[in-house]
């Protein structure tokens with residue numbers, strides 16, 4: 001997992017070939033798309049690379065950072081404002097990251113809140129990595145805020161923050177989600193924090209746009225698009241509670257009051273209806289009914305809280321007759337045992353489904 005994508009529930013990185021085959025079957029290699037549950041932005045990046053101009057969104061700020069850095073941004077960062085700070089030439093992204101990797105650890109909020117050296121004894125990061133994260137985050141914010149002369153463009157700031165998010169996830173002492181930390185140090189947590197370039201997709205000339213917003217708001221404010229790709233949460237685990245540490249790292253304000261064993265911030269309206277069995281079906285119906293799109297493709301898991309029959313009914317109600325399809329792919333998922341001291345992985349075979357319909361013309 002050292003250089004892999006961010007560990008994230010529902011990350012579609014491994015399912016991109018499946019999504020690609022669906023796009024190829026639809027003959028879609030250009031046009032516009034919307035991905036309003038972007039998460040790690042893996043699918044948005046793929047769609048952009050595949051030739052589409054993408055509007056993406058998510059409720060979470062860390063997702064917004066990843067979207068801004070790797071989807072909306074279409075230029076390679078020049079870091080012109082860092083000429084007199086970073087000595088290495090050429091002044092590339094790699095050079096800036098090497099500079100940040102050499103930052104001296106500085107004890108700040110991550111160290112106090114999420115390392116065992118702090119008063120709460122939370123064992124998410126080693127004290128050294130936590131203090132490194134504090135130092136890097138503080139430097140990025142100082143370069144950006146103007147304390148250092150306003151040295152970064154907005155894109156450059158998001159690219160550096162994205163690199164910090166991915167680097168910290170690689171050394172987090174968790175089994176993949178932040179709802180708990182492991183009581184002993186795992187090998188990945190002992191490795192030193194190392195910033196690497198995020199997967200930029202630049203120089204395409206395609207205009208893409210990122211949002212931090214509810215999916216329904218993104219869709220309502222959208223002009224007509226060719227493809228609406230939906231990848232909503234499929235279980236009751238709220239992302240705001242499972243990824244609270246990336247969320248805090250991604251925000252530019254001081255940490256709010258944190259509570260409990262895991263240091264949870266207030267949920268701030270980030271609780272999602274898509275994780276609630278009583279509300280998710282209605283949410284899907286509203287989104288599908290209002291979406292100004294030609295094709296709808298929805299990833300959903302065979303264990304999801306919206307029954308497949310309900311998805312089929314909604315798609316058929318709002319789709320052109322005879323166009324609904326469900327494409328299925330089995331895949332093996334490794335689940336980690338959150339409660340165990342030792343990581344016990346169970347291999348489950350899960351069915352990933354792509355529901356497709358062509359939307360009925362108004």
Ligand SMILES: C[S@@+](CC[C@H](N)C(=O)[O-])C[C@H]1O[C@@H](n2cnc3c(N)ncnc32)[C@H](O)[C@@H]1O
Pocket residue numbers: 008009010011012013036037038039040041042043057058059060063213214215216231232233234239272273274
């Ligand atoms: C299954 S994940 C998407 C994974 C993504 N396709 C990827 O490859 O990383 C679902 C995402 O929906 C977001 N989400 C949940 N409720 C939402 C809402 N009401 N509006 C927008 N995003 C929401 C979560 O924060 C999460 O990132």
